[in-house]
Amino acid sequence: VMTGHEKIDYVFKVVVIGDSAVGKTQILSRFTKNEFCLDSKSTIGVEFQTRTLTIQGKLIKAQIWDTAGQERYRAVTSAYYRGALGAMLVYDITKRQTFDHVARWVEELRAHADSSIVIMLIGNKADLGDQRAVPTEDAVEFAEEQGLFFSETSAFSGDNVDSAFFRVLEEIYGVVS
Numbered sequence: 001v002m003t004g005h006e007k008i009d010y011v012f013k014v015v016v017i018g019d020s021a022v023g024k025t026q027i028l029s030r031f032t033k034n035e036f037c038l039d040s041k042s043t044i045g046v047e048f049q050t051r052t053l054t055i056q057g058k059l060i061k062a063q064i065w066d067t068a069g070q071e072r073y074r075a076v077t078s079a080y081y082r083g084a085l086g087a088m089l090v091y092d093i094t095k096r097q098t099f100d101h102v103a104r105w106v107e108e109l110r111a112h113a114d115s116s117i118v119i120m121l122i123g124n125k126a127d128l129g130d131q132r133a134v135p136t137e138d139a140v141e142f143a144e145e146q147g148l149f150f151s152e153t154s155a156f157s158g159d160n161v162d163s164a165f166f167r168v169l170e171e172i173y174g175v176v177s
């Protein structure tokens with residue numbers, strides 16, 4: 001049981017990026033609040049949410065940043081990436097274009113983020129398998145080429161969301177500890 005008075009050992013900043021409407025905000029609220037909001041659209045100005053968890057006996061505060069819609073104008077600034085130790089790069093498995101843009105997002109990360117950043121490629125909306133436009137193998141191949149972790153998630157059902165974040169946070173812990 002967390003009383004809120006424990007001493008935080010580490011704060012890990014993780015950014016969520018990817019095209020508009022792939023489910024970034026919903027993945028974040030699933031992970032930090034275990035919620036999925038049907039009337040989606042995060043308030044502009046709310047920059048991050050946190051969740052505190054334990055990894056190898058250490059208390060870690062995960063600070064998860066949302067672009068708050070900036071990506072629509074291709075205006076994600078370098079300030080957004082500053083200090084980020086992890087990135088969740090999200091596409092929508094039902095929208096091929098959002099996967100075709102993933103390479104651009106990787107370039108953006110390589111240009112603006114720390115070179116040791118841990119990147120997880122996420123194919124979201126896995127609950128919509130009957131509308132799938134991106135075969136899992138295509139994403140696996142891209143992730144292997146680029147040295148990214150990969151998972152398919154559903155913010156709607158919650159499938160794989162926690163495990164994807166934990167994977168990244170454990171990896172970051174391995175880098176910083």
Ligand code: GDP
Binds near residue numbers: 025027041124154
């Ligand atoms: P963002 O622009 O990337 O932050 O995307 P949002 O989180 O606002 O989600 C865009 C739309 O996709 C909203 O209508 C969400 O309800 C919907 N959505 C997000 N994640 C999922 C998911 O895992 N499954 C389904 N079926 N819909 C989702």
